[in-house]
Amino acid sequence: MEVSNSKKRPSIRFEDLFHGIDPNTLVIDNPIQVPNSFYRELLDCSMERSYLDYVSERKAFPQKTGETQPFKATWLQITRLPVHPDNSDSYDLFNRWQGVLSSLHAWGYRFLFLLQRREGKTHLYLGAMSSNPNFIASDAIEQVKEASSGSMPGVELRALTDMEAAMEINFPLQGYGCMGAVTGLPSFFSEKEPGVLQTLDSLAFGIRGTQNEDRPYSLLVIADPISDAGTNEIINKMRSIGSEIHSDVDRRVNLNESNSTSGQKGLNPYAAAEVSKMAGVGLGRLMGKMGAKIGTEIAPGFGTAIGQAVGNGAGRLLGSAAGVALGQLNKTTSSSFSLTVDTSYLDKYAQYAEELTEKHIERMKQGRNLGYWNVGVYVLGKNRKDVTTVNGMLRSIYSGRESYLEPIRLHVLNGTSGAMDIVRGGFNMIPLYNASADGMSEDVEWHVFGRNYQYLSTPMNTKELALTTSLPRRDVPGLRFVKTAVRFANNPPVTEGDTICLGKLVDMGVEQKNEYRIEPDVLVRHALVTGSTGSGKSTSGKRILKGLLEKKIPVLIIEPAKDDYVRWAMEMNRHLPQDMQFRIYMPGHTELNGKELNRLQLNPFEPAAVSGAKVDMTARCENLIALLNASLPTSDILPVLMDETVYNLYRGFYGKEFVNGFPMIQQEKYPTLDLLTKMAQLVMDKKHYEQKVKDNLMACLETRFQYLNRGTRGRLLAVKRSTDYDNLFSRPTVINISGISSAKDKALIMSLLMLSLYEYRKSIYENDAEYRSCADRNKLLHLTLVEEAHNVLMKPETDAGGTGNPQQVVADLFSNMLSEIRSYGEGLMIVDQVPTRLIPDAIKNTNYKIVHRMTAPDDCQVMAASLALREEQKALIPSLPVGHAIVYGDKDDAAAWVHLSL
Structure with missing residues (x-):
């Protein structure tokens, strides 16, 4: 179907709409200019303190004038720092040191930290001074010491006298020829606490010259506490500036421009609608592109969004206007153009200044929690080269993730500027004002954040100051590190009645006021004292023995080596009452230091018992046979022959009464060792061996029995009667057998003593009702201390050669005694250097463990297990000082660290 020409749509081109628009009218001027230098200068001067860059060039610094006397500094020297015995990081020295500084801030004193390297040694000093006329030096030192000891238990500090301070601090400082300074904010490498690389270890280790000579230098840190009000004032100034900055960080500009044309033109209604549609869409798209272009040039990142908004708005407006104008058929045509541009400008200088302000x-704010300081860091050395080297080392220590807030700057000051006189003369910080300028003085405030920023120093919080003065963590000459930073029980055991004080409790290496006390009766369940030579085992033993003597409890000391207890007993006899004085026996000696000694006699055949009590002769015979067989080298048939010889000797003396095995009354006479040979001959005569065999066996027996009758052991054992057992086991006694040279002989003699002790305790228990009543209540009625117990308690080795093994017999005897003798009121104290060579029961079946310093890992492991120690506590054992021990008994909640006293 054809459409008539009258109804055909008009052909209108898009570009016809802009014939009347001048393109020059679309150009929009941008009133926003590149920012001025205000914020850059604010960053450089006030925030990052760029004025410090020129300090090294200054030829003079203002000196204090007037008659004001310099304030007196008082000093402490750090002579020992505690560290964890196994892991140095576990002690957390940094946070503890931060706690010290926080405590010092509260007192308001100027704090001085001096690391001095001289004569190849490192010295650490802490000082305090104040402008307060009521400042008392002794009080300040005491407070510094209290803060250090409280936050770092185990630290050792020495107060310096005025003369010592002059010789150790002032005089060395006067000997330097060059000085430098370090400014800026120290920070950590990572979010974790600083490692060894961010401590003063490298500085404390020293620097060396080309000839390997040690170079002297000093690091002096002067820290003035800033009050909370002063810190808050600085914060308020920062906030005020931050508010002003924020208004200029992100600026927005709105620009409007319009243009219009008019004329006569005839269009039909259909054409008017088409033009309106095309204008609204096409022009909007064009304005969007134009706006994006403008926005991109003015404010990158915001151009596209702004352009779209501009374009859409312009399109809608233009389309509407075109539709209305063209809608008037055959009338006046009106075209209106409107452009709106929103521009956002980001000032990077202002933005960064705002970020620094917030940081x-x-x-x-952290400073308000723990303290805020004004800190001057100064380095003194013999020459410029040494100062530059130390400055560089400090920069590597202080620089971290956030040091950009105020960069670490290194300064080497002019030697004639007077800076050294200011610092070392009165321990003052160096002011930065120009003394020659009119109206300028130290009291004039020229910095926007206040006077604390007007020195060659850096305001820091306590955490930053702790990093600035971070204490070394490694041993260096002149500074000791003691591995004592371990926690132990702080509460002594709950005791009742009369007790014995072993010493003072120790925690983290610091002696406490609490005493560690034990009840005497707990020793009836035995004790083990162990530790290396010279660690204090004898001190522990003597402390307990002395306490028992004061309570009228008799003791027996068996000393196989040395004469330490003999001399101690002689000294004690000067103060003990007559009935409690020691009887001293030393086989092989008749006198010591002019003092006559008692003679010890020990007939192996004579059982021990209290006066009037019956004895078990059969049991004594069997035990003696076992001891002799183990003490003398035997093989094949010899043990049987020795058994028969001893048995027949007893039977020959006591007849049927002995054979029946019943208890016997004590005898006037007992067999002796010299009779063994004759009895052996009688035994052999009854044997139906070949004569040659008889002769060989008899020769063997005779050799062994004669061995027992010779020398010191013969004078001790080949006797008719033993020393009165009441004197040996019912009053204070020392038996020293150091005169017996053979270990096997010592084992035999000590085993006989222990056998006799056991028989005596059993006898008195069975025959003394009062004694038995006390023993049944677990009272300690007698204590035996066995020194160098490995001589009798050696862990037995397998004997495959038939040479005899006396340690096995003694070990078995002692194991039984540990289990049974406590029920008779007897306590045993075993003392030895190496616990792993003792029989297992010496560790398992003893109540109290007293462990001194030991170094062998296997010994430490065994004793740590018996003390129920944690790993870090076990690591302390090799580091225990002399006279210190870890103690654990059945009344303790946990093991305690004790400094034992005499």
Whole structure:
């Protein structure tokens, strides 16, 4: 179907719409200019303190004038620092040191930290001074010591006298020829606490010259506490500036421009609608592109969004206007153009200044928690080269993730500037004002954040100051590190009645006021004292023995080597009452230091018992046979022959009464060792061996029995009667057998003593009702201390050669005694250097463990297990000082660290 020409749509081109628009009118001027230098200068001067860059060039610094006397500094020297015995990081020295500084801030004193390297040694000093006329030096030192000891238990500090301070601090400082300074904010490498690389270890180790000579230098840190009000004032200034900055960080500009044309033109209604549609869509798209272009040039990142908004708005407006105008058929045609541009401009200088302001405020808020300081860091050395080297080392220590807030700057000051006189003369910080300028003085405030920023120093919070003065963590000459930073029980055991004080409790290496006390009766369940030579085992033993003597409890000391207890007993006899004085026996000696000694006699055949009590002769015979067989080298048939010889000797003396095995009354006469040979001959005569065999066996027996009758052991054992057992086991006694040279002989003699002790305790228990009543209540009625117990308690080795093994017999005897003798009121104290060579029961079946310093890992492991120690506590054992021990008994909640006293 054809359409009439009258109804055909008019052909209108899009570009016809803009014939009346001047393109020059579309150009929009941009009133926003590149920012001025205000914020850059604010960053450089006030925030990052760029004025410090020129300090090294200054030829003079203002000196204090007037008659004001310099304030007196008082000093402490750090002579020992505690560290964890196994892991140095476990002690957390940094946070503890931070706690010390926080405590010092509260007192308001100027704090001085001096690391001095001289004569190849490192010295650490802490000082305090104040402008307060009521400042008392002794009080300040005491407070510094209290803060250090409280936060770092185990630290050792020495107060310096005025003369010592002059010789050790002032005079060395006067000997330097060059000085430098370090400014800027120290920070950590990572979010974790600083490692060894961010401590003063490298500086404390020293620097060396080309000839390997040690170079002297000093690091002096002067820290003035800033009050909370002063810190808050700085924060408020920062916030005020931050508010002003924020208004200029992100600026927005709105620009409007319009243009219009008019004329006469005739269109039909259909054409008017088409034009309106085309204008609304096409022009909107064009304005969007134009707006994007403008926005991109003015404010990158915001151009596209702004352009779209501009274009859409312009398109809608233009389309509407075109539709209205063209809708008037054959009338006036009106075209209106409107352009709106929103421009956003980001000032990077202002943005960064705002970021720094917020970071500084956060730092200062931490300062309000733990303290805020004005800190001067100064380095003194013999020459410029040494100072530059130390400065560089400090920069590597202080620089971290956030040091950009105020960069670490290194300064080497002019030697004639007077800076050294200011610092070392009165321990003052160096002011930065120009003394020659009119109206300028130290009291004039020219910095936007206040006077604390007007020195060659850096305001820091306590955490930053702790990093600035971070204590070394490794041993260096002149500074000791003691591995004592371990926690132990702080509460002594709950005791009742009369007790014995072993010493003072120790925790983290620091002696406490609490005493560690034990009840005497707990020793009836035995004790083990162990430790290396010279660690204090004898001190422990003597302390307990002395306490028992004061309570009228008799003791027996068996000393196989040395004469330490003999001399101690002689000294004690000068103060003990007559009935409690020691009887001293030393086989092989008749006198010591002019003092006559008692003679010890020990007939192996004579059982021990209290006066009037019956004895078990059969049991004595069997035990003696076992001891002799183990003590003398035997093989094949010899043990049987020795058994028969001893048995027949007893039977020859006591007849049927002995054979029946019943208890016997004590005898006037007992067999002796010299009779063994004759009895052996009688035994052999009854044997139906070949004569040659008889002769060989008899020769063997005779050799062994004669061995027992010779020398010191013969004078001790080949006797008719033993020393009165009441004197040996019912009053204080020392038996020293150091005169017996053979270990096997010592084992035999000590085993006979222990056998007799056991028989005596059993006898008195069975025959004394009062004694038995006390023993049944677990009272300690007698204590035996066995020194160098490995001589009798050696862990037995397998004997495959038939040479005899006396340690096995003694070990078995002692194991039984540990289990049974406590029920008779007897306590045993075993003392030895190496616990792993003792029989297992010496560790398992003893109540109290007293462990001194030991170094062998296997010994430490065994004793740590018996003390129920944690790993870090076990690591302390090799580091225990002399006279210190870890103690654990059945009344303790946990093992305690004790400094034992005499």
